[in-house]
Amino acid sequence: MPTAKLLIVDDDRNLLELMRMRLEAARYEVTAAADEAEAKEAVRQTAFDLAVIDLQLAHQDGISLMEELRQVNPEMPAIILTAHGSIETAVEAMRRGAYTYLTKPFDARELLLHIERALENGRLSSEVNRLKELLGERHGFDNIVARSEVMQRVLETVSHIAPTDSTVYIHGESGTGKELVARAIHLAGRRRDQPFVAVNCAALPETLLESELFGHEKGSFTGAVKSSRGLFVQAQGGTIFLDEIGDMPLSIQAKFLRVLQERQFHPVGADQPVQVDVRVIVATNKDLEEGVRQGTFRDDLYYRIHVIPLALPPLRERRDDIPVLVSHFIKKFGEQMGRKVKGLTPAAMQRLMVHDWPGNVRELENTIEYAVAMTREDVISEDLILPSKSVSVEQTIKPLKEAKNAFEKTYLSRLLEIAQGNVSSAANLAGKYRADFYVLLKKHGINAGDFKK
Numbered sequence: 001m002p003t004a005k006l007l008i009v010d011d012d013r014n015l016l017e018l019m020r021m022r023l024e025a026a027r028y029e030v031t032a033a034a035d036e037a038e039a040k041e042a043v044r045q046t047a048f049d050l051a052v053i054d055l056q057l058a059h060q061d062g063i064s065l066m067e068e069l070r071q072v073n074p075e076m077p078a079i080i081l082t083a084h085g086s087i088e089t090a091v092e093a094m095r096r097g098a099y100t101y102l103t104k105p106f107d108a109r110e111l112l113l114h115i116e117r118a119l120e121n122g123r124l125s126s127e128v129n130r131l132k133e134l135l136g137e138r139h140g141f142d143n144i145v146a147r148s149e150v151m152q153r154v155l156e157t158v159s160h161i162a163p164t165d166s167t168v169y170i171h172g173e174s175g176t177g178k179e180l181v182a183r184a185i186h187l188a189g190r191r192r193d194q195p196f197v198a199v200n201c202a203a204l205p206e207t208l209l210e211s212e213l214f215g216h217e218k219g220s221f222t223g224a225v226k227s228s229r230g231l232f233v234q235a236q237g238g239t240i241f242l243d244e245i246g247d248m249p250l251s252i253q254a255k256f257l258r259v260l261q262e263r264q265f266h267p268v269g270a271d272q273p274v275q276v277d278v279r280v281i282v283a284t285n286k287d288l289e290e291g292v293r294q295g296t297f298r299d300d301l302y303y304r305i306h307v308i309p310l311a312l313p314p315l316r317e318r319r320d321d322i323p324v325l326v327s328h329f330i331k332k333f334g335e336q337m338g339r340k341v342k343g344l345t346p347a348a349m350q351r352l353m354v355h356d357w358p359g360n361v362r363e364l365e366n367t368i369e370y371a372v373a374m375t376r377e378d379v380i381s382e383d384l385i386l387p388s389k390s391v392s393v394e395q396t397i398k399p400l401k402e403a404k405n406a407f408e409k410t411y412l413s414r415l416l417e418i419a420q421g422n423v424s425s426a427a428n429l430a431g432k433y434r435a436d437f438y439v440l441l442k443k444h445g446i447n448a449g450d451f452k453k
Helices: 013-025 036-045 062-072 087-095 108-135 149-161 178-187 206-214 250-262 288-294 299-305 319-337 346-354 360-374 400-418 423-430 434-444
Strands: 005-009 029-033 050-054 078-082 100-103 168-171 196-200 239-243 279-284 308-311
Touching: 005 013, 005 036, 005 062, 013 029, 013 108, 029 036, 036 050, 036 062, 050 062, 050 108, 062 078, 078 108, 087 100, 087 319, 087 346, 100 108, 100 423, 108 149, 149 178, 149 308, 168 178, 178 196, 178 239, 178 279, 206 250, 250 299, 288 299, 319 346, 319 360, 346 360, 346 400, 400 423, 400 434, 423 434
Parallel strands: 005 029, 005 050, 050 078, 078 100, 168 279, 168 308, 196 239, 239 279
Antiparallel strands: none
């Protein structure tokens, strides 16, 4: 594998030299810049794989320098170093495109670990960008925002499985984008010019669902005034996407199993079978293994559809994506509504970052649509973010000790999420000594390792 090329920028020449020596010892090719001008010239001369930039430079801050450098090399991830830890700065750095944020003094092993992760993330980003170019913007693949490593891996998997005809089983909570990913699989495959047909199995009663999927003959039941081809026939040569497959009635599961096994079925009221050539993608937010144990889902069908499993993470497990999703939705709704909205206040962004998002990306999208519609300024303020979550004082009153402990535990968990499980960084963000921070973690039974990526 070629040696990665790193750019390090810091006006502390002693620290700069120390970083250069340690990174070269780790077999990286390192260019050191002691000021902004040297860094800009270096980026014009060399295609770096990653930059490590100090926040406090002589003539400008490291975040704005990062933005200038990425105008020359947009694919270059950046790690921001600072001795001035705060949640606001961390959120701002990552909102404006930094891969991560590291607080001085840092451990050399910690820096190397972040560099390795950033380079791997960059490799995944390149693969995703290749896939986006393959699909083209006309297919809407850019609607899948994938800055986080976990979503980068999902889209890398999409690029590998798309050329096959294997059945794909997508599992994820409501609002995570299962249909969007199913469309991406279809559009990246050889069937892209053929139909993509989507049906929600939970949206139709049993009698109508069977007729919708497999079609029917005229007069086969009351109201069948003419024959219908059904969705499987409409998807001929393309892809059929069955969402909420866990809600498919047992009687229809048997018929669907035959389609998977023999690629044929009988329309309702028909004597002759119909042959189909379709790729099948299914999705669910339910635990189908539990459905098999309870007898609500056929075990033979479960194993037939569980060929290529693809798990979509909930938004609370991919918080790195929130700032870029927010930018995407602000642009989308700003254009739709004819409003010029630049972004969010730090307090508004922080409120988004700490919310649990039970409705996932769909809930976030609705939240931003509301905020764009309601704001009277060009920056969205905190009061427009999740206003419906505000409840009465009577509902929120708890004993002081209980309320304090609950806040403290949530606060510590959010810090560790932002710091990706790094206790030193989280302690700096909190303004606490590392040892004191460990005491707090022990008090609340929090394991920092659970937050590492």
